[in-house]
Amino acid sequence: MAKIQVGVIGGGICDNKTEMIAEEIGREVAIRGMVLVCGGLGGVMEACARGAKRQGGNTIGILPGNGREDANRYIDYQIVTNMGHARNAIVVASSDVLIAVGGEYGTLSEIALALKMGKPVVAIECKWVVDGIIRSDDPVEAVDLALNAIV
Numbered sequence: 001m002a003k004i005q006v007g008v009i010g011g012g013i014c015d016n017k018t019e020m021i022a023e024e025i026g027r028e029v030a031i032r033g034m035v036l037v038c039g040g041l042g043g044v045m046e047a048c049a050r051g052a053k054r055q056g057g058n059t060i061g062i063l064p065g066n067g068r069e070d071a072n073r074y075i076d077y078q079i080v081t082n083m084g085h086a087r088n089a090i091v092v093a094s095s096d097v098l099i100a101v102g103g104e105y106g107t108l109s110e111i112a113l114a115l116k117m118g119k120p121v122v123a124i125e126c127k128w129v130v131d132g133i134i135r136s137d138d139p140v141e142a143v144d145l146a147l148n149a150i151v
Contacts, residue, residue: 004034005060006146007095009088009110010044010103018102018125022047024139025099025124030057032147037062037095039087040071040078044101049074062091089113097146100126100133120149 006029010022026048029036036052038045040061049059053074061075064087068078081087085106092113100107100123108128114121121133124142136142
């Protein structure tokens, strides 16, 4: 049986609070035996991957450029797309559920794609108000809500 793949989406640059939330989400994903999918770069992506790796989890980075070396050091599997922001569709399509942590327009595009594809989205510290997303104020609860949305 395939493992659940949780996409964690958010900005490539983030503040300390957002970074801590993303790292805790990554830990929770790994603790529950799920695979973390992200954009593979810095900010929220690096923080959630770091959290997952520190718990022995598996991480997949869907990279916008054309080199595996662009991935942050916590990514186990680098998927090189050479697609720029269009790679957001691959992040979403490769995830069973998504958790948005903060984020800007790239995150908003991933939220929209997820909802269009019928994938549940949980948002924490996210400024985007979009019908259909599930809100949370706690990283552990966010992972619980994500898991419950697909089970």
